[in-house]
Amino acid sequence: MPVKRSQRHRAAVALAVAGALFAVPTRAQAPSGEPTHFELRAPAGCSSVEDFSARVRKRSARIVLVPGPARRSLVVEIQEQLPGVLRGSVRVVEPGGGARSRQLRASTCAEAVDALSLIATVTLDPDALLAEPEGEPEPEPELTAKPPPRPAELQHRPRGVQPQPPPPRESVAAYRFSVGLGAALLFNQAPELAPGASAALALELWPGAVLAPFVRLSLVHAQRRGIAEPGGSASFAFTLPTLDVCPVRLGPRELGIRPCAYGSVGMLEAWGSASGAGESRARLSGSGGGSLWVGLRVSEAFEIVADGRVGALFPRDRFGFDNRGFFTTPRLGFSAGLGLAGGFP
Numbered sequence: 001m002p003v004k005r006s007q008r009h010r011a012a013v014a015l016a017v018a019g020a021l022f023a024v025p026t027r028a029q030a031p032s033g034e035p036t037h038f039e040l041r042a043p044a045g046c047s048s049v050e051d052f053s054a055r056v057r058k059r060s061a062r063i064v065l066v067p068g069p070a071r072r073s074l075v076v077e078i079q080e081q082l083p084g085v086l087r088g089s090v091r092v093v094e095p096g097g098g099a100r101s102r103q104l105r106a107s108t109c110a111e112a113v114d115a116l117s118l119i120a121t122v123t124l125d126p127d128a129l130l131a132e133p134e135g136e137p138e139p140e141p142e143l144t145a146k147p148p149p150r151p152a153e154l155q156h157r158p159r160g161v162q163p164q165p166p167p168p169r170e171s172v173a174a175y176r177f178s179v180g181l182g183a184a185l186l187f188n189q190a191p192e193l194a195p196g197a198s199a200a201l202a203l204e205l206w207p208g209a210v211l212a213p214f215v216r217l218s219l220v221h222a223q224r225r226g227i228a229e230p231g232g233s234a235s236f237a238f239t240l241p242t243l244d245v246c247p248v249r250l251g252p253r254e255l256g257i258r259p260c261a262y263g264s265v266g267m268l269e270a271w272g273s274a275s276g277a278g279e280s281r282a283r284l285s286g287s288g289g290g291s292l293w294v295g296l297r298v299s300e301a302f303e304i305v306a307d308g309r310v311g312a313l314f315p316r317d318r319f320g321f322d323n324r325g326f327f328t329t330p331r332l333g334f335s336a337g338l339g340l341a342g343g344f345p
Contacts, residue, residue, distance in 0.1 A: 005214075007105070008066045008101055008209075011312060015131075020228075022328070027126045027279070033062060033321070034064065034071070034072065035064045035065075035068075035070040036063065036064060036065055036066065036070055036072045036073065036074050036124060037046060037066060037067070037068045037069060037070040037072070037073040037074065038053065038065035038066065038067065038073075038074045038076075039050075039070065039073070039074070039075045039076075040052050040076050041075070041076070041077040041078070041112075042076075042077070042078040042080070042109075043078065043079075043109070044079060045109075046078055046109040046112075047078070047109070047113045047144070049067065049198065051066075051113070052076065052113065052116075052117055052120075053116075054066045055113070055117035055118075055121075056117055056120055056121050056124075057316050058084050059118070059121040059125075059128045060121050060124070060125040060127075061114060062075060062125050062128075062147070063125050064125050065341045070093055070114075071095040071344065072092070072093065072094055072124075073092070073093045074090070074091070074092055074120060074124065074216045075090075075091045075093075075195060076088070076089070076090055076091075076116050076120060076162075077089045077091075078109065078112050078116070078209075078251055080114070082208065082209075083253070084107055084112075084255015085105060085107065085209065086105065086106045086107070086108070086109060086112045087103065087104075087105055087113065088103065088104050088106060088112040088116045089101060089102065089103045089104075090102050090103075090116055090119050090120050090123060092123050092124065092179055093228070096284075097259075097329070098124065098214055100122070100241075102119055104119075106210075107138065119179075124131075127342075136214035137168070141344075152244075162345065170339075173207060173345050174205070174206060175203065175204065175205050175206075175207070175343055175345050176199075176203075176204045176342075176344070176345065177204075177343060178201075178202045178204070178303075178341045178342060178343035179199075179200065179201055179202075179341065179343075180198075180199070180200045180202070180305055180339050180340060180341030180342070181197070181198070181199055181200075181304065181339050181340065182197070182198050182200075182227040182337050182338055182340065183195070183196070183198070183337060183338055183339065184196045184197060184220045184222055184336070185222070185335065185336050186238060186333070186334075186335050187333065187334035187335065188225075188330050188332065188333045188334055189236075189238065189333045189335075190224045190236040190238075190327070190328040191224070191225055191227050191229070191234070191236075191314065191319075191326065192224050193224065194222075194223060194224040194236060194238060195222060195223075196220055196221050196222025196223060196238070197220075197222075198219065198220045198221075198337055198339065199215050199218065199219050199337075200216050200217065200219075201216070201217035201218075202214065202215065202216035202217075202341070202343075203216075205216050208253055209249070210248070210249060210250070211248055212242075212249040213245075213246070213247055213259055214245075214246040214247075214260075214293070215243070215244070215245055216243070216244045216246075216293070217241070217242070217243055218241070218242050218244070218334070219239070219240070219241050219242075220238065220239075220240045220242060220266075220337075221238065221239050221240075222238045222239040222240075223235070223236070223238070223239070224236045224237075225237065227325075229321065229326040230318075230321070230324055231321030231322055231324050231326075232272050232273050232321045232325070233272055233321070234270065234271075234272040234319065234321075235270070235271050235272060236268065236269070236270050236326075237268070237269045237270075238266065238267075238271075238285060239266050239267045239323070240264045240265075240266035240267075240285070241264065241265065241266055241284075242262055242263070242264040242266075242309075243264070244260045244262055244291055244293065244307070245261050245262070246258035246259065246260035246261075246264045246293060247259060247312060253297065254296070254297050254341050255294070255295070255296055256293075256294070256295045257292070257293070257294050258284055258292070258293040258294075258295075259290070259292060260290065260291040260292065260293055261288075261289075261291070262288065262289065262290070262291045262309055262311065263284040263286075263288045264286055264287050264288065264311075265284065265285075266284070266285055266315045267283070267284065268282070268283055268284060268285035268287065269281070269282040270319060272321065283315075283317070284315070285313075285314075286313075286314050286317075286326065287309075287311040287312060287313045287314065287333050288311050288312060289312060289332075290308055290309050290310060290311070291308065291309040291310075291311075292307065292309075293305065293306075293316025294306045294307070294342075295341070296339055301343060301344065302340060302341070302342050302343075303340075303341055303343070304333065304338075304339075304340060305335075305337075305338075305339055305340070305341045306337065306338045306339075306340075307336070307337045308334070308335070308336045308337075309331060309332075309334065309335045309336075310329060310332060310334050310335075311332070312332060313329055313331065313332065313333040315329070316328070316329040316330075316331070317329045
């Protein structure tokens with residue numbers, strides 16, 4: 001029964017082919033025990049100079065990596081670009097000053113270290129590609145292991161060639177759409193607090209980054225009915241389309257905070273009764289200012305969202321019965337909302 005190779009080994013073999021192509025122009029410069037100055041720059045806990053050097057020695061005894069000065073130098077660097085996305089590089093500077101470098105992307109630190117150690121080996125000693133690496137034991141077959149490939153599959157695969165691993169999966173998308181529903185409250189825009197509801201559609205670019213522009217268009221409808229005032233009873237209804245523009249996102253992926261600017265222009269309808277007679281008026285109502293958006297992600301698709309706004313109200317107006325005023329539009333208005341949003345991808 002053929003022995004099943006680990007996915008990490010298959011990925012390393014595939015990257016070895018790329019490393020060999022990178023090293024072919026310098027095959028005549030294969031080392032013969034000459035020391036090579038070595039530097040490793042990696043996140044804490046990812047690897048160490050001793051670990052990386054041991055991986056190289058397993059593949060070629062002709063490579064000698066030292067921390068001190070030497071005619072040839074090798075610099076290996078691993079950086080985390082985004083959560084789940086690592087960038088690795090190998091740079092070799094020859095005694096004559098010529099430099100060669102290669103970069104790759106990986107999804108885990110272990111994958112990056114395996115691939116970079118293999119590329120470094122075949123770059124410094126191209127002949128090491130001709131031999132299998134020593135050391136790493138093959139995993140024991142599991143009871144639930146998949147059956148071996150069918151004979152038809154084996155006939156189409158050249159002997160000694162392992163299947164290519166899939167490319168690293170990106171952990172973030174370039175954009176995200178979301179829709180939401182929630183409750184809303186308007187403060188200081190009617191004689192008393194006006195409750196209502198809202199619906200919103202939003203677009204976010206580069207989710208997860210700090211510079212992640214966010215645009216949200218929402219529609220708020222709020223009412224306050226039957227307010228007893230001197231001379232009669234008054235009611236107010238607001239229908240307000242609102243646009244929020246938020247340039248940055250602060251906080252971890254699970255809890256995002258966005259400072260925003262907003263503008264709103266809609267309709268205010270006011271009606272009332274005095275001495276048994278009813279009267280109704282409708283006019284434009286708007287505001288503009290700053291807002292704050294907070295999102296708590298409860299799953300990959302859904303999040304709890306809250307927002308608050310403060311802005312200048314326009315136009316300013318006066319309401320009353322029989323020339324007896326009971327409410328004048330203030331300079332500043334406030335609103336708050338709480339709801340649930342679902343997003344994709």
